[in-house]
Amino acid sequence: MEENVEKFLEGIERDLPRLYLDEIVFSNEDEQRLAMINHKFYKSRNCYASNAISLLAAIRQYVSLKKINFSGNPSYHDLANLYYSLMTGNSTLANTxxxxxxxxxxxxxxxxxxxxxxxxxxxxxxxxxxxxxxxxxxxxxxxxxxxxxxxxxxxxxxxxxxxxxxxxxxxxxxxxxxxxxxxxxxxxxxxxxxxxxxxxxxxxxxxxxxxxxxxxxxxxxxxxxxxxxxxxxTIDRNKYAKYYRTLGRHYIPPLDHSSMEKVANWMEKFGTYSxxxxxxxxxxxxxxxxxxxxxxxxxxxxxxxxxxxxxxxxxxxxxxxxxxxxx
Ligand SMILES: C[S@@+](CC[C@H](N)C(=O)[O-])C[C@H]1O[C@@H](n2cnc3c(N)ncnc32)[C@H](O)[C@@H]1O
Missing domain, CATH: 3.40.50.150 (Vaccinia Virus protein VP39)
Structure with missing residues (x-):
């Protein structure tokens, strides 16, 4: 079982660059298996749980940013998908x-x-x-x-x-x-x-x-x-929204400087939803x-x-x- 987990995680990591080139997509079952590995192994000493949740975040960051850039006018939930993936799922139920x-x-x-x-x-x-x-x-x-x-x-x-x-x-x-x-x-x-x-x-x-x-x-x-x-x-809503910009630094797939700014801008917009x-x-x-x-x-x-x-x-x-x- 452990060997299978290791091989599965290695396979996802190996294929990530091809996702970033739009050559492949990962299946929903792959994502669901990553999430389950995170839950099964979070108490054990190996690093399967943390690897699985980072790989899942990398996939979801790429997919949600692509959707946002394609639409140009993302909904609250499109931005929420990017936000939670930048947080590596933290700030959602039962992630930490x-x-x-x-x-x-x-x-x-x-x-x-x-x-x-x-x-x-x-x-x-x-x-x-x-x-x-x-x-x-x-x-x-x-x-x-x-x-x-x-x-x-x-x-x-x-x-x-x-x-x-x-x-x-x-x-x-x-x-x-x-x-x-x-x-x-x-x-x-x-x-x-x-x-x-x-x-x-x-x-x-x-x-x-x-x-x-x-x-x-x-x-x-x-x-x-x-x-x-x-x-x-009360909180300063402007500062609150601006602080969301810092989430741009958590983006895992490769990005040039101007795209990094774009991620920060989208997150600031997310922070302005009242x-x-x-x-x-x-x-x-x-x-x-x-x-x-x-x-x-x-x-x-x-x-x-x-x-x-x-x-x-x-x-x-x-x-x-x-x-x-x-x-
Ligand atoms: C920030 S999310 C909560 C975070 C989420 N539970 C998590 O852990 O990722 C708030 C959600 O509640 C929904 N919502 C807000 N007001 C609601 C209402 N009155 N009834 C049902 N759902 C509501 C929103 O559409 C949104 O999807």
Whole structure:
């Protein structure tokens, strides 16, 4: 098995230059195998996991930049695909070691449930869906199903093309809708609701409605799991957008200077999208979840927002686990 993994990774690395010359494309199965290697080996001493995630990022960076340059007028999600690949998938659900541990322990609580249904809220790119499906598969759940939910059509149709209705033996159903409206799902529908930096994208006046929907849709004794950033005070939107330019440096395929500038410009444009409404303090978040019988917020890491006269504005990110009461 290990020899096969090594050969597979070497083969992808060897073929990358041909991707950059547009002589070949990698298959969806190749990408899915890279993601799975990352999840299977992240705890082991070899470097398979880090190699796999870097190769996946290199492929996705090239493919998403090509699409953006071709269209000339990319959508938010086209830019999001480039953004997440420049981040090597970090900043998506279960991509870092800590985030994998957190979401996989939530998934493993479903081991004794039959046909567990998991709602993935607002997944943006295939990284989140693929990571969640991999964790579920590795936890050997009994006939699990993910309902991948987003307000926008693009992530749903891209994921459908990428993996269809099954990924790593986990059934996937797609649903387009607004999570602030409650009619989408019946009460007590889900064994787990998972998301990542989602409340940050919900305007403040709608956050409570969304949280109440999450409470309603969860089965009793089930959890909502999420990572959220807390940004105290107001932020300088200009500096925030400009800081995204620095992501251009993470582009792996070969690029000349002017193309590098282009990547930086696209990322600055991504940073100007004003769908960023983070909580300003953790107490407010706790109050909004008061319907839940318990809420845990564990400090996960800090995230850089932008530089402020030679120092970085760093904000805390928390794992949020809310449990609905047993009835
Ligand atoms: C930044 S993404 C969240 C990041 C993603 N979970 C990840 O880990 O990569 C926010 C996503 O939520 C979706 N979204 C925003 N508001 C929504 C709403 N009211 N209902 C459903 N989806 C929504 C957006 O279309 C976008 O795809």
């Amino acid at each position: 070691r800590e985030s994998k541990n957190y979401y996989s322990s939530a998934v493993s609580t479903l081991k004794n449930r039959k046909n567990p249904k998991i709602l993935l809220l607002g997944f943006s790119t295939v990284y989140s869906l693929e990571n969640l499906a991999a964790l579920i598969h590795l936890s050997n759940l009994d006939n699990p199903k993910i309902i991948a939910f987003d307000i926008n059509k693009q992530p749903l149709s891209e994921a459908n093309v990428y993996c269809g209705t099954k990924l790593y033996n986990v059934e996937i159903e797609y649903e387009q809708g607004n999570a602030i409206l409650s009619e989408f799902f019946e009460a007590d529908s889900f064994d787990l609701i998972a998301t990542h930096l989602f409340l940050t994208h919900i305007p403040d006046e709608s956050k409570i409605r969304l949280i109440n929907n999450v409470h309603k849709w969860l089965k009793p004794n089930s959890k909502f799991v999420d990572d959220e950033i807390i940004v105290p005070g 769908i960023f409404f983070p909580y300003n303090d953790l107490d407010k978040l706790h109050r909004d979840f008061s319907k839940f019988s318990s809420l845990r917020s564990d400090h996960l890491r800090t995230r850089n927002i932008y530089s402020e006269s030679d120092s970085l504005l760093r904000c805390p990110v928390y794992n949020i686990t809310a449990t609905k009461m047993r009835t």
